[in-house]
Amino acid sequence: MSHYAQNGEGMEVDLTKTSLGRSSSVNQKIHYVGGENAPEVVPQMEQQHGMYQEGVYDNVSAPSYGQEQVAEKSGKGSTICGMRKKLFWILLGVLALVVIVVVVVVAVVVTKNNSNSNDGSTSSGSSLGSGSGTSTATATATSSGSSPSATAGDIISDGSEFAAIKSGNSMQFFYQTNNGSVFYEVQTGEKITSGPSIVPGLTGAKSGTPLATVSWNDGAAIRLYYLNSDNEIQEYAYDNSTGWYSGSLSGEGIRAVDTSRLAAIKYGDNLEIRLYFQVSGGVVQEYTWKDESWSISQSLPVGITGTGLAALYYPDNNIRVYYQTNETSKVIHEISYGWPNLKGWDETGFGPDRNAVATVGSIAAVSWGDTSDWQMRMFYHPLDTPSSIATWAWKNTTWVGPKTIVSDTTIDNGSISVMSPAIDQYRIVYQDSSNSSTDLLVQE
Incomplete structure (x- = not known):
């Protein structure tokens, strides 16, 4: 101004x-x-x-x-x-003119400021799919006053993890900035409609922390998971009635290995949460929130060091988890709980059959639909083109792919997160080659 x-x-x-x-x-x-x-x-x-x-x-x-x-x-x-009449009226006219000019200038400045504030975003469209936008954490927050706004010095850290959830008809996603703070934004259509803002009260996240989140009631309840400097899993919770607060898992002292990623889902019709991370020896561990308490539930196969992790819910209380098990081939495997006979965990054959060879790091997955027409999508960076994003699609009871959906515009092996805002839609957010967040809305 x-x-x-x-x-x-x-x-x-x-x-x-x-x-x-x-x-x-x-x-x-x-x-x-x-x-x-x-x-x-x-x-x-x-x-x-x-x-x-x-x-x-x-x-x-x-x-x-x-x-x-x-x-x-x-x-x-x-x-x-x-004063002489002539002089008096001249001076009065000059004074009136000055007042008018000042009022006009003030009105123009106020209007300009309001326009910038109402925009609430530094997004700019691109030609990726049916809707996209890019942003850096430099805008003024349009969310509640309890969330401090981003400043020009708060930029998305190189290689930051993303975690995305459905919030009404929008996507809310989380990431870490270069100063260690965890931020969130809400993306509706092609605009950032809230944020970027600091998650209020969240402190102690280690630099380069993995992130995972679950939500229910269209974003009225949120659980965000990250690691502190001791690699202990922390839970930060949001409820409409109380706002943000530290969740019970933060006091459990559950420790992951330094290179671990995180994945989480809300499971079943009742309020259960399944959290996945790596522990000593590379074992993928499942931890469960059920009946108002956390407990160790299942140790899954060993994943390679730093493997990406993704999980999704399948109808009739099924779970699918994606990770890499072989240091040499780096093929993504799918392991399923409750399929086909509800008797435990089984390898589905996706890895050997589909040969989804990926860089070590980010894997994302999303699902939607009903039992008669359930859809699943799994995303990764192909090993031979780490700056692109490919997907495998579960359609009509079979896997189809791979298909490249983003070509050479991401940072190599950058974070990927995805959510489904509606039937036959998914929205993916990733870090592009300029270290900004880019989201892509796909209608199928």
């Missing part, structure tokens, strides 16, 4: 055209410029305001009348507030 200073303009008065008439209330002095017999009448007010200068009447015929004649010629009503 620019600031403007107002400069007053001096007003020149032609003294040869100025009436010398004054009311009797004006204190007047007589200055003798051309000799003591040549009186010049100059009002005291004009002298005080610089309108009279010594010598201005040199070589000019002096008036032929004296002080008494001046007083006699002036009449009541010839001045206003001690």
Whole structure:
């Protein structure tokens, strides 16, 4: 916003055209410029305001009348507030003009500021699919006042994890900035409609922490998971009635290995949460929230160091978990709980059959639909093109793919997160080659 200073303009008065008439209330002095017999009448007010200068009447015929004649010629009503009527109205007009200019300038500035504030976003569209936008954490938050806004120094850290959830008809996603803070944004259509804002009260996340989140009731309840500097899993919770607060898992002292990623899902019709992470030896561990308490539930096969993790829910209380098990091949495997006979965990054959060879790191998965037409999508960075994103699709009870959906625009092996806002839709967010977040809305 620019600031403007107002400069007053001096007003020149032609003294040869100025009436010398004054009311009797004006204190007047007589200055003798051309000799003591040549009186010049100059009002005291004009002298005080610089309108009279010594010598201005040199070589000019002096008036032929004296002080008494001046007083006699002036009449009541010839001045206003001690000033000549003409001068008074000129000054009043100038003052009115200045006031109008100031009001217009202020109105323009306020309108501009309101326009910038209402935009609430630094997003710019691109041609990725049916809807997309990019952003860096430099905008003013449009969310509640309890969430501090981002500043110009808060940028998405290189390689930050993303975690996305459904929030009404929008996507809410979380990421870490270069100063270690965890931020969130809400993306609706092609615009950021809330944020970027710091998750209020969340502190102690280690640099480069993995992130995972679950939600229910269209974002009215959220659980966000991350690691502290001791690699202990922390839970940060949000409920509409209470706002953000530290969740019970934060006090459990559950520790993951330093390279572990995180994945989480809400499971079943009742409120259960399944959380996945790596522990010593590379084992993928499942931890469960059920009946108001956390407990260790299942140790899954060993994953390679730093494997990506993704999990999704399948109808009739099935779970699918994706991870990599072989250091050499780096093929993504799918392991399923409750399929086909509800008797535990089984390898589905997706890995060997589909040969989804991926870089070590980010894997994302999403599902939607009903039992008769359930859809699943799994996303990864192909090993031979780590700056692109490919997907395998579960359609009509079979896997189809791979298909490249983002070509050479991401940072190598950057984070991927995805959610489904509606039937036959998914929205994927990833870090692009400029270290900004980009989201892609796909309608199928």
